[in-house]
Amino acid sequence: MLQVPHIRANRTEVLERLAVKGFTDTALIDQILELDDRRKKLTFQYDETKGSVNAASKEIGQLMSKGQKDEAEVRKQEVAKLSEKLGPIQDELAGTEKELLALVVRIPNIPSPLVPPGKTPEENVVVMEGGSKPNLHDGALPHWELAKKYNLIDFELGTKITGSGFPVYINKGARLQRALIQYFLDYNTASGYQELQVPHMVNEASAYGTGQLPDKEAQMYVVPEDGFYLIPTAEVPLTNLYRDELLKESDLPVKMTGYTPCFRREAGSYGKDVRGLNRLHQFDKVEVVQLVQPEKSYEVIDEMVGHVERLLQSLKLPYRILRLCGGDMSFTSALTYDFEVYSAAQQKWLEVSSVSNFETYQTNRMKIRYKDSKGKTQLLHSLNGSSLALPRILACLLENFQTSDAIALPEVLHQYFGAASIQ
């Protein structure tokens, strides 16, 4: 969430920038500033009153120890009266703070000046296109047909044991998936990311910390009996590892990577977009997360984009990088690059990674801070990206590298997969 003092100091600019994301609720901003004023006034009132009570209480203690009981009794009566005022102030203050928080979380992150204007995905800016689209032979198949032909994935079986959107990977399909995970993790750790295995369920505080709650509750699977949420991405547990931490500058940058399954309800999805591996309720993903000094985060996002780009290049997949426009980027992001790979048989681009800088939006909520060289405590910037989401990569590998009687895998995978092709 945004920092109220920042909104106060830059009200006009904040509003201008938020408009890029389609946020124009000036009234909300002003309401927040008013509530914050009230909060300050009440805090002052409470502190003053409580200060008097504390001082008087100390006197009573001294009177008692001197044996002046009568005088102490008189003072007690006075202080009790003063104390009575405290309760209502405290209640009002708590109410104000709660109300304030509820409003502040409704403001999206401020888009960076790099964010192009626009409302729809069509207005995203292609900043890079790489690799080349294959010329498929006649009778080339979409990946769900290939998965059947080579017995790699059984979608019906998944439906039987769980439901649609939960495929079962079989034999070489399972092995290829494992090879990709291994390759991606190795690739990330070679760049200095620390590998972590984290829980696949998180508590409410964690889901709140990265912004899944309160807004996106409907997108998550919930275990109500234990108050847990199945993670929609490794970003949630990984970033929350540092919740409420105060880091030293020497701890930075924090670079983490982890493989996890991701669970998404995808309520409202339907149609051909969900065909095959295009959109699943459970899928595997390797994620990278960084926590860095504010002045470095835009340098770091470029570095992360380059990191993911080289990974895609190594897989020999045609890809493009989009800088998302204000209307298409997520609520919590300040700048996002999406990576898409070309699914040759479906003849469409599939998103396989999303690299974002959240600046202090997440860390303010999670209180992830560090002490800078001057000894000043300030919020870190958080960034994350996928490197990479598995199913769509798998789909593109199958489709793009198919021949009439095999799938010829890119070279980097041969060793991990244990073969050069799927027959």
Place this chain on the structure above:
RNA sequence: GGAGAGAUGCCUGAGUGGCCGAAAGGAACGGUUUGCUAAACCGUCGUACGCCUUUAAAGUGUACCGAGGGUUCGAAUCCCUCUCUCUCCGCCA
């Protein structure tokens, strides 16, 4: 799941109603000393939110001793609820 013990600052650990934002030791940081390392000595060593202030610093107030409530003029300390950790037993990959 049953029984018991516990939760204090970066760590260890004292504190059972006012003199406690909190002893002591360690770590860390700064300095002095030093041929180097080490040691010794001196100093610093929480966070948040207010107020004051031209920003900052300084100053000052309030809150925080697992979380939430309660008793009291006054709570780390007493009471209630919850969460978590540890030990033993049971169960188990």
